[in-house]
Amino acid sequence: METFDTLEVDHIIEKYGSDRSFLISMLHDVQAKYRFLPEDVLRYISHKLDIPLINIYRIATFYKSFSLTPKGKHQIRVCLGTACHVRGGQRILDSLERNLGVKTGETTEDEKFTLERVNCVGCCALGPVVVVDKEYHGNMEVSKVEKVIEKYS
Amino acid sequence: MNRLKSPKELEILREEILSRKALQKVCVSICLGTSCHAFGGKKVSEAFQSEIERRGIKNKVEIKNTGCHGFCEKGPIVVIHPDEICYVEVKPEDAQEIVSETIVGGKIVERLLYKDPNTGEKYVHESEIPFHKFQTKIVFDYNNKVSPRSIDDYIALGGYLALKKAIFEMTPENVLSEIKEANLRGRGGGGFDAGRKWESARNASGSPKYVVVNCDEGDPGAYMDRSLMEENPHIILEGLTLGAYAIGSNKGFIYVREEYPYAVENALFAIEQARERGLLGKNILGSGFSFDVDVHRGAGAFVSGESSALLTTLEGLVGEPRPKYIHMAEKGLWGKPTNLNNVETWANVPLIISNGSSWFRSIGTEGSKGTKIFSLVGKVNNTGLIEVPMGITLRDIIYKIGGGIKGEKKFKAVQTGGPSGGCIPEQYLDTPVDFDELTKLGSMMGSGGMIVMDEDTCMVDVAKYFTDFLKDESCGKCAPCREGLDRMSEILERITEGKGMPEDIELLLKISSLMKDASLCALGTTAPNPVLSTIRYFRDEYDAHIIEKRCPALACRNLVEYLVDETKCTGCGACVKSCPSNAISGKKKKAHSIDQGECINCGICFDICKFDAVVKR
Ligand SMILES: Cc1cc2nc3c(=O)[nH]c(=O)nc-3n(C[C@H](O)[C@H](O)[C@H](O)COP(=O)(O)O)c2cc1C
Ligand code: FES
Numbered sequence: 001m002e003t004f005d006t007l008e009v010d011h012i013i014e015k016y017g018s019d020r021s022f023l024i025s026m027l028h029d030v031q032a033k034y035r036f037l038p039e040d041v042l043r044y045i046s047h048k049l050d051i052p053l054i055n056i057y058r059i060a061t062f063y064k065s066f067s068l069t070p071k072g073k074h075q076i077r078v079c080l081g082t083a084c085h086v087r088g089g090q091r092i093l094d095s096l097e098r099n100l101g102v103k104t105g106e107t108t109e110d111e112k113f114t115l116e117r118v119n120c121v122g123c124c125a126l127g128p129v130v131v132v133d134k135e136y137h138g139n140m141e142v143s144k145v146e147k148v149i150e151k152y153s
Numbered sequence: 154m155n156r157l158k159s160p161k162e163l164e165i166l167r168e169e170i171l172s173r174k175a176l177q178k179v180c181v182s183i184c185l186g187t188s189c190h191a192f193g194g195k196k197v198s199e200a201f202q203s204e205i206e207r208r209g210i211k212n213k214v215e216i217k218n219t220g221c222h223g224f225c226e227k228g229p230i231v232v233i234h235p236d237e238i239c240y241v242e243v244k245p246e247d248a249q250e251i252v253s254e255t256i257v258g259g260k261i262v263e264r265l266l267y268k269d270p271n272t273g274e275k276y277v278h279e280s281e282i283p284f285h286k287f288q289t290k291i292v293f294d295y296n297n298k299v300s301p302r303s304i305d306d307y308i309a310l311g312g313y314l315a316l317k318k319a320i321f322e323m324t325p326e327n328v329l330s331e332i333k334e335a336n337l338r339g340r341g342g343g344g345f346d347a348g349r350k351w352e353s354a355r356n357a358s359g360s361p362k363y364v365v366v367n368c369d370e371g372d373p374g375a376y377m378d379r380s381l382m383e384e385n386p387h388i389i390l391e392g393l394t395l396g397a398y399a400i401g402s403n404k405g406f407i408y409v410r411e412e413y414p415y416a417v418e419n420a421l422f423a424i425e426q427a428r429e430r431g432l433l434g435k436n437i438l439g440s441g442f443s444f445d446v447d448v449h450r451g452a453g454a455f456v457s458g459e460s461s462a463l464l465t466t467l468e469g470l471v472g473e474p475r476p477k478y479i480h481m482a483e484k485g486l487w488g489k490p491t492n493l494n495n496v497e498t499w500a501n502v503p504l505i506i507s508n509g510s511s512w513f514r515s516i517g518t519e520g521s522k523g524t525k526i527f528s529l530v531g532k533v534n535n536t537g538l539i540e541v542p543m544g545i546t547l548r549d550i551i552y553k554i555g556g557g558i559k560g561e562k563k564f565k566a567v568q569t570g571g572p573s574g575g576c577i578p579e580q581y582l583d584t585p586v587d588f589d590e591l592t593k594l595g596s597m598m599g600s601g602g603m604i605v606m607d608e609d610t611c612m613v614d615v616a617k618y619f620t621d622f623l624k625d626e627s628c629g630k631c632a633p634c635r636e637g638l639d640r641m642s643e644i645l646e647r648i649t650e651g652k653g654m655p656e657d658i659e660l661l662l663k664i665s666s667l668m669k670d671a672s673l674c675a676l677g678t679t680a681p682n683p684v685l686s687t688i689r690y691f692r693d694e695y696d697a698h699i700i701e702k703r704c705p706a707l708a709c710r711n712l713v714e715y716l717v718d719e720t721k722c723t724g725c726g727a728c729v730k731s732c733p734s735n736a737i738s739g740k741k742k743k744a745h746s747i748d749q750g751e752c753i754n755c756g757i758c759f760d761i762c763k764f765d766a767v768v769k770r
Contacts, residue, residue, distance in 0.1 A: 020469045021449075021467060021468050021469040022449070022469065023469040024449070024450060024451070024452050024466065024469065025449060025450050027452070028411065028450055028452065051469075055470070055471075058471050059452075059470075059471055062454065062471045062472070062628075063451075063452030063453050063454050063472075064452070064453035064454065065411050065452040065453040066452060080373075081373035081374045082373050082374030082530075082531075082568065082571075082602065082604045082618070082619075083373075083374040083528075083530035083531055083536075083602075083604055084374075085618055086531050086532065086604060086606055086610050086615075087531070087532075088760070091755070091756055091757065091760060094755060094757075095757065098733050118412060118453075119371075119373035119455070119622065120370075120372070120373040120374055120375065120376065120412070121187075121412055122187055122370075122376035122379040122380075122412065122413060123187040123188040123191060123225065123376065124374055124375075124376060124528055124530035124536065125188050125225030125226050125528075125530060125536035125537050126188050126191055126192075126225065127530065129191075134414065136187065136190065136191035137191070138188065138191045138192070141760065142731070142757050142760045142761060143731070143760070143761050
């Protein structure tokens with residue numbers, strides 16, 4: 001008996017015509033659904049597409065976007081691209097770490113937030129930038145950090 | 154949507170669109186690029202929509218949500234055509250006034266015009282604003298005129314006419330030689346001759362052949378590829394299709410980094426639209442030529458933007474580079490002949506085919522033709538995306554377009570070329586922007602990040618920033634890059650902590666030369682550039698850190714102290730509340746003080762104080 005809905009995963013695989021070269025896109029969709037890459041699902045995909053599990057595991061650990069442990073409900077991404085770095089992005093990240101009580105890359109105990117650093121989200125003119133889920137918060141200041149967290153709490 | 158079956162039908166459709174558009178006299182174009190979106194552009198657009206409906210003038214006024222106008226600093230931007238009246242920092246509440254005053258009344262709303270912070274002068278028309286005036290927009294020209302989801306907008310402006318011209322009036326060889334004549338060089342970093350690359354792929358034996366768009370945009374601090382892909386995906390599709398025709402390929406791929414979800418969505422949408430119109434897919438415009446495109450998403454790895462690594466990613470494998478002696482023109486994707494170009498390179502192709510190579514060659518310098526799009530960011534007044542002719546000086550970009558340095562600060566350096574590039578100091582600001590000139594200075598054109606740094610930026614910290622970035626991103630396949638970056642990062646770390654040793658600079662130079670010689674891919678061979686260029690031009694800053702244990706820019710955490718200026722402190726207590734280590738104390742409404750023993754130099758009090766009472770030393 002599977003621990004997940006195989007139909008859903010089948011659906012993802014079929015969306016890409018069961019084409020192995022779309023593995024990364026499939027993993028993105030799996031991650032969007034479960035907020036991480038559950039081992040059982042990876043085994044299932046390995047079986048369905050006849051890709052050795054080790055190859056899937058390599059991809060899952062090579063790329064920064066993928067996680068083998070559950071991510072929080074909200075993803076907070078702090079930009080530390082060059083433009084945001086020279087405008088003080090690091091201080092925003094430090095402040096978020098303290099406020100949430102987690103280190104970068106970790107998820108809060110209540111599984112509400114995952115804090116991540118990214119390199120350029122493509123609106124450098126607004127730096128420093130924090131992206132929560134799909135919402136952009138530009139011209140961030142340390143004094144605005146608490147308000148941003150509250151908004152999603 | 155009707156599928157177009159002949160070139161004639163494309164012309165008829167274009168006429169139809171144009172006559173439909175002629176009825177709507179006024180067009181309100183609202184920027185919904187990422188930055189304007191973040192500033193609330195969508196609400197502004199909705200406000201206009203409902204105001205137009207309320208007044209019952211919907212059939213006379215077109216509301217168009219467009220891509221980035223470039224001037225992200227001042228978003229949301231609204232431009233009223235045909236008079237091109239430009240309003241900046243528009244709020245939803247302003248919609249009513251703009252409609253009644255400008256659209257109905259024909260008057261200008263003074264308070265929403267752009268005002269030059271240096272001269273105080275106000276500008277009515279978008280193109281007169283200094284930020285725009287000194288640019289040459291050819292590729293970007295469409296961005297504020299088309300809605301990314303409307304193929305009709307693109308067709309109205311002459312879109313897909315280059316494709317029609319190519320497949321009905323030109324042979325693939327003609328298309329290829331036009332690109333060769335144009336001397337188009339790749340915009341993805343290296344500046345390779347695009348025509349020559351195409352030719353190798355065309356001449357290579359083996360089929361099928363593939364064409365690929367590189368939209369990985371790994372340079373942290375650059376976003377022009379994103380903007381093009383998100384806001385005018387059709388120009389890229391058209392360019393790619395032209396390339397496929399010239400090379401003899403029927404299948405293309407667009408690889409987009411995962412951080413750009415809207416770029417993926419809009420590319421997919423555009424592909425679907427182009428297929429429905431018969432401009433993509435089987436038997437394009439009834440010509441017998443077929444070509445189709447898939448979109449692949451990345452997953453957050455800088456090295457996957459390297460061409461050979463990108464191809465392995467497309468194959469569904471881990472994106473690691475391959476040795477350079479395998480030529481992708483012969484053995485690329487699945488071992489087949491493949492041609493890969495950057496987004497901006499592809500976007501130039503339809504323009505060259507439409508206007509001819511001599512037109513393209515008339516812009517730019519001897520060795521670098523055409524324009525380049527940069528993301529001008531960092532410590533300048535006007536940040537945003539700019540398109541400039543090759544050969545413009547760095548000074549003109551920073552001072553005329555960028556409006557100079559933010560605040561009362563002094564310029565220190567401009568960084569180009571991303572993590573593979575370098576920092577260029579003041580004395581070279583009159584250098585023309587050109588592939589070869591920038592390389593001579595120890596930097597490079599790169600994909601177009603241009604980050605301006607002022608006196609508050611520490612150049613050792615910048616070198617450390619890029620080295621750490623590359624250390625994280627190195628795939629680890631070859632030892633010189635993996636180990637070299639690790640050691641360099643350690644050395645830079647200790648220098649910024651005030652623990653550097655005099656021989657450290659020698660050591661950095663030695664590691665750099667080794668990495669340049671021995672790394673597998675360009676990530677490793679160019680990785681020392683940030684370190685080398687900062688040592689070359691800012692040696693004094695390294696010496697200050699190593700010998701005097703001092704950071705001249707007051708940026709390195711372990712080398713600064715925070716103090717309270719008692720004459721300015723009002724005792725408001727804001728810093729006390731925000732200090733994470735309880736290092737600040739003092740009576741209410743009296744000057745506070747910082748306990749240096751407890752202070753962790755985080756700088757939060759410095760950021761938060763409204764009275765500039767916290768000072769750095
Ligand atoms: C580590 C590394 C990362 C790269 N990242 C990108 C990128 O994000 N986008 C890009 O267009 N080119 C990137 N390149 C350059 C590509 O390898 C390739 O030269 C380029 O895409 C070719 O296109 P062009 O000839 O049109 O410039 C990168 C190169 C290296 C070594
Ligand atoms: S550097 Fe932060 S958005 Fe580009």
